Amino acid sequence: MNRLAAIIGGGVIGGGWAARFLLMGWDVNLFDPNPETMRKINEVLSNARRSLPALYEHKLPNEGQLNHVPTIEEAVKSAEWISESVPERLELKQKVLGEVQTHCSPDAIIASSTSGFKPTELQAKSSRPEQIIVAHPFNPVYLCPLAELVGNAATIKNAQTILSGIGMYPLHIRKEIDAHIADRLLEAVWREGLWLIKDGIATTKELDDAIIYGFGLRWAQMGLFETYRVAGGEAGMAHFITQFGPCLKWPWTKLMDVPDLTDDLVQKIATQSDKQSGHHSIRELERIRDDNLVGILRSLKGRDWAAGALLNQQDKLLTTDDIDTNKLLPTINRVIPIDWTDYNGHMNEARYAQVFSDAVDKVMQLVGCDADYIAAGHSYFTAELKINYLNECHAGDGVNVISQILLGEGKKLRVYHQMHHDDGRLLATGDHFLLHVSLTTRASCPPVGTVAQKLPIFAAAQAKLPNPLES
Amino acid sequence: MNRLAAIIGGGVIGGGWAARFLLMGWDVNLFDPNPETMRKINEVLSNARRSLPALYEHKLPNEGQLNHVPTIEEAVKSAEWISESVPERLELKQKVLGEVQTHCSPDAIIASSTSGFKPTELQAKSSRPEQIIVAHPFNPVYLCPLAELVGNAATIKNAQTILSGIGMYPLHIRKEIDAHIADRLLEAVWREGLWLIKDGIATTKELDDAIIYGFGLRWAQMGLFETYRVAGGEAGMAHFITQFGPCLKWPWTKLMDVPDLTDDLVQKIATQSDKQSGHHSIRELERIRDDNLVGILRSLKGRDWAAGALLNQQDKLLTTDDIDTNKLLPTINRVIPIDWTDYNGHMNEARYAQVFSDAVDKVMQLVGCDADYIAAGHSYFTAELKINYLNECHAGDGVNVISQILLGEGKKLRVYHQMHHDDGRLLATGDHFLLHVSLTTRASCPPVGTVAQKLPIFAAAQAKLPNPLES
Numbered sequence: 001m002n003r004l005a006a007i008i009g010g011g012v013i014g015g016g017w018a019a020r021f022l023l024m025g026w027d028v029n030l031f032d033p034n035p036e037t038m039r040k041i042n043e044v045l046s047n048a049r050r051s052l053p054a055l056y057e058h059k060l061p062n063e064g065q066l067n068h069v070p071t072i073e074e075a076v077k078s079a080e081w082i083s084e085s086v087p088e089r090l091e092l093k094q095k096v097l098g099e100v101q102t103h104c105s106p107d108a109i110i111a112s113s114t115s116g117f118k119p120t121e122l123q124a125k126s127s128r129p130e131q132i133i134v135a136h137p138f139n140p141v142y143l144c145p146l147a148e149l150v151g152n153a154a155t156i157k158n159a160q161t162i163l164s165g166i167g168m169y170p171l172h173i174r175k176e177i178d179a180h181i182a183d184r185l186l187e188a189v190w191r192e193g194l195w196l197i198k199d200g201i202a203t204t205k206e207l208d209d210a211i212i213y214g215f216g217l218r219w220a221q222m223g224l225f226e227t228y229r230v231a232g233g234e235a236g237m238a239h240f241i242t243q244f245g246p247c248l249k250w251p252w253t254k255l256m257d258v259p260d261l262t263d264d265l266v267q268k269i270a271t272q273s274d275k276q277s278g279h280h281s282i283r284e285l286e287r288i289r290d291d292n293l294v295g296i297l298r299s300l301k302g303r304d305w306a307a308g309a310l311l312n313q314q315d316k317l318l319t320t321d322d323i324d325t326n327k328l329l330p331t332i333n334r335v336i337p338i339d340w341t342d343y344n345g346h347m348n349e350a351r352y353a354q355v356f357s358d359a360v361d362k363v364m365q366l367v368g369c370d371a372d373y374i375a376a377g378h379s380y381f382t383a384e385l386k387i388n389y390l391n392e393c394h395a396g397d398g399v400n401v402i403s404q405i406l407l408g409e410g411k412k413l414r415v416y417h418q419m420h421h422d423d424g425r426l427l428a429t430g431d432h433f434l435l436h437v438s439l440t441t442r443a444s445c446p447p448v449g450t451v452a453q454k455l456p457i458f459a460a461a462q463a464k465l466p467n468p469l470e471s
Numbered sequence: 472m473n474r475l476a477a478i479i480g481g482g483v484i485g486g487g488w489a490a491r492f493l494l495m496g497w498d499v500n501l502f503d504p505n506p507e508t509m510r511k512i513n514e515v516l517s518n519a520r521r522s523l524p525a526l527y528e529h530k531l532p533n534e535g536q537l538n539h540v541p542t543i544e545e546a547v548k549s550a551e552w553i554s555e556s557v558p559e560r561l562e563l564k565q566k567v568l569g570e571v572q573t574h575c576s577p578d579a580i581i582a583s584s585t586s587g588f589k590p591t592e593l594q595a596k597s598s599r600p601e602q603i604i605v606a607h608p609f610n611p612v613y614l615c616p617l618a619e620l621v622g623n624a625a626t627i628k629n630a631q632t633i634l635s636g637i638g639m640y641p642l643h644i645r646k647e648i649d650a651h652i653a654d655r656l657l658e659a660v661w662r663e664g665l666w667l668i669k670d671g672i673a674t675t676k677e678l679d680d681a682i683i684y685g686f687g688l689r690w691a692q693m694g695l696f697e698t699y700r701v702a703g704g705e706a707g708m709a710h711f712i713t714q715f716g717p718c719l720k721w722p723w724t725k726l727m728d729v730p731d732l733t734d735d736l737v738q739k740i741a742t743q744s745d746k747q748s749g750h751h752s753i754r755e756l757e758r759i760r761d762d763n764l765v766g767i768l769r770s771l772k773g774r775d776w777a778a779g780a781l782l783n784q785q786d787k788l789l790t791t792d793d794i795d796t797n798k799l800l801p802t803i804n805r806v807i808p809i810d811w812t813d814y815n816g817h818m819n820e821a822r823y824a825q826v827f828s829d830a831v832d833k834v835m836q837l838v839g840c841d842a843d844y845i846a847a848g849h850s851y852f853t854a855e856l857k858i859n860y861l862n863e864c865h866a867g868d869g870v871n872v873i874s875q876i877l878l879g880e881g882k883k884l885r886v887y888h889q890m891h892h893d894d895g896r897l898l899a900t901g902d903h904f905l906l907h908v909s910l911t912t913r914a915s916c917p918p919v920g921t922v923a924q925k926l927p928i929f930a931a932a933q934a935k936l937p938n939p940l941e942s
Binding site: 012138139143144145146148169171173174175177181182184185186187188189190191192193196199200201202204205206207208209210211212213214215216217218219220221222223224225226227229230231233234236237238241242266267269270272273274276277282285286288289291292293295296297298299300302303305306307310338339348349350351352353354356357381382383384385386387388389392442 | 483609610614615616617619640642644646648652653655657658659661662663664667670671672673675676677678679680681682683684685686687688689690691692693694695696697698700701702704705708709712713737738740741743744745747748753756757759760762763764766768769770771773774776777778781809810820821822823824825827828852853854855856857859863913
């Protein structure tokens with residue numbers, strides 16, 4: 001049976017939580033009396049379905065079941081995780097949290113998505129305050145891994161296990177403070193940006209350009225301090241700060257005042273924003289944003305760094321090694337990511353080679369040519385790959401590969417792959433011929449150790465299966 | 472003859488400017504009396520050589536010549552672009568700019584890299600003030616495209632042409648203000664971050680985590696305002712601001728004060744930073760950063776968005792179409808980017824397919840199957856690709872492909888590719904068999920229009936060349 005999360009409040013944030021839990025295989029009870037809730041949630045879910053699975057090299061678990069329920073009681077009574085994402089008014093949140101606690105298990109985790117309130121404020125009227133924590137996520141919740149956790153340390157430890165399990169980065173904020181950490185940094189930028197617009201120095205587009213072509217690129221992979229550590233160079237961080245420090249006294253920011261949000265200023269910003277982005281609908285912008293995020297996250301994955309390293313950890317949880325080597329080998333089971341498609345809108349032909357290359361890696365691991373074996377100085381290099389293209393597939397499509405060892409003798413390894421769409425169509429076949437090599441001499445040589453033992457047994461078992469090239 | 476830039480001051484920023492100009496084919500005169508200058512510059516250049524060329528799908532022009540010269544006079548006298556990147560002290564900058572103007576052409580552009588000073592401050596003692604502008608870049612200058620330009624509008628127009636030509640995004644700041652735009656936003660974050668550390672709320676690592684797993688990912692592709700426009704949804708930007716506005720009055724930031732940079736605070740930050748990043752040397756961090764940036768920029772390139780769209784524009788400038796179709800076809804001439812390599816440290820086998828796929832795209836364009844032809848409803852789909860792998864290559868290696876049409880008859884097209892390393896080694900061959908298709912029916916059919924006219928002539932000429940499969 002699936003695990004169960006309750007989502008109280010089905011806006012952009014609640015919807016994002018629901019989508020992440022569902023796609024990670026949890027069932028979700030959703031409470032929101034707004035009649036538009038299901039339409040809104042389905043829009044978020046549709047965005048999430050086309051982006052989140054593409055972050056991984058393995059299929060996610062089967063999507064959980066979404067239940068739209070009429071009461072908070074029904075939503076929370078059996079849930080082990082309860083997300084509160086109602087509007088940002090303290091009294092409302094306290095009232096909702098009170099009702100949640102009346103009906104939920106004392107072992108459940110109640111996590112408020114509040115941007116600004118402290119746990120002690122949320123808990124003020126609670127008889128079990130330690131059960132209520134802050135878990136502040138970032139939009140889009142189904143793609144941004146960060147959740148700031150504030151509150152009771154034991155509850156947070158359990159919350160971290162759950163959130164890590166659904167691919168998030170749960171950051172424990174050790175002392176409670178208004179707006180936690182990230183929103184304080186964001187607020188500072190927001191305020192300065194408003195001044196620059198009000199004073200006519202810059203437009204919304206110019207401010208955004210200053211971010212996306214400059215420090216925004218840096219901050220997708222190193223934060224403020226690591227970036228400056230690198231910029232400071234060999235002289236070290238203390239030297240850098242001492243040198244940079246005096247600038248803080250210079251008139252570089254508007255500190256004291258908050259610009260009045262007059263109708264004029266609001267209209268000025270809205271008009272500039274329309275000019276900057278109005279040629280795209282919000283729905284288009286959401287998808288552009290999600291595709292960009294998938295691409296950025298996947299590029300960091302290739303470097304095994306920051307949010308990308310997190311994806312690699314999740315991939316390890318998604319992979320399975322209990323493959324029966326006497327049968328055809330199910331080597332690949334994944335979704336086609338957006339960065340694999342070309343101008344024709346279908347998977348680029350080179351990515352078929354990518355899928356077959358990943359499939360042959362899996363076969364290598366099965367015969368004992370794993371990371372340790374490679375580190376010890378031997379591997380297989382591909383000598384020839386022949387691909388026959390039979391059908392098209394697109395971003396978001398689920399595909400799987402069945403591989404078969406046709407030859408595993410001496411230094412030779414031949415593997416034949418059939419790549420199917422999940423709808424059953426055969427998309428392509430791949431015929432892989434590899435040579436075992438010494439990584440020292442870069443010359444071919446027979447396998448050693450585990451591979452020398454495993455491969456012949458393996459190959460003999462596979463040889464008993466029908467030969468796909470003779471059918 | 473190459474165009475000539477002068478770089479005054481060879482630190483991290485001056486070195487970054489020098490690297491970008493050199494790699495884009497300009498000669499560079501460098502003035503810096505520091506005896507360590509050439510060692511430092513060569514370190515920056517070595518980082519730039521392994522990252523900048525990998526942003527493009529075509530080779531950059533031949534690298535220009537770097538001359539380390541003993542005087543400002545010698546550096547600037549024939550230069551059309553002069554970058555001033557000396558330390559951030561107004562009197563020093565004024566003195567250096569004065570000496571530059573004594574010796575340079577009145578038509579040259581003098582661009583100060585200052586983070587904080589206004590053009591009028593820099594120009595205070597100048598007889599040709601309009602010649603001096605601010606061009607404030609972002610580290611690493613050879614990868615981050617942003618340069619903030621402030622000053623005389625006519626000079627800035629010329630500066631924009633030059634900076635666009637070397638792949639940058641020159642943002643015209645229309646009104647001068649201390650610290651321009653981006654550093655004001657950064658300063659606001661920096662100050663708030665220092666408070667959070669001083670008050671023991673968060674460490675440098677926790678602050679960086681709050682950035683790289685959250686809004687840093689967002690800001691690599693949409694800025695503050697476009698991000699909030701999307702988050703605000705259909706209700707619109709004016710609604711979002713009105714709703715968000717009251718938060719500005721809440722105690723979310725430390726506004727009034729600058730934390731005193733006591734020895735204790737400096738040491739606290741340095742110790743936290745050591746703990747966070749000290750297991751990597753600065754040189755390692757630079758390369759990790761650069762590889763990450765290349766990956767992020769290339770992922771945005773795939774989406775043709777923000778800094779990635781800029782790279783696509785530059786690629787168009789780097790491509791050439793004057794190919795003699797009676798000879799073997801030089802279809803690819805590029806550098807292997809870091810995101811194409813695998814755990815063995817060499818180019819992943821699937822990326823050979825990528826190179827051949829790009830090569831066949833070029834052949835298709837040459838026979839008239841270009842974007843317009845495809846938009847009108849026809850294209851070629853690959854039916855079979857056979858790759859023979861002969862030699863390894865690595866990130867940063869230059870490779871080129873020579874393609875030959877072996878068959879171009881009816882709906883069939885067969886293209887044979889030889890991929891060479893620039894050192895002359897044959898890396899791989901690719902044998903491509905394609906079918907002409909109707910994009911409406913998805914079925915094969917003979918070519919129409921331009922392709923029907925061009926391909927037979929083309930194929931006949933290519934058939935006269937020696938057949939590589941019979942040699």
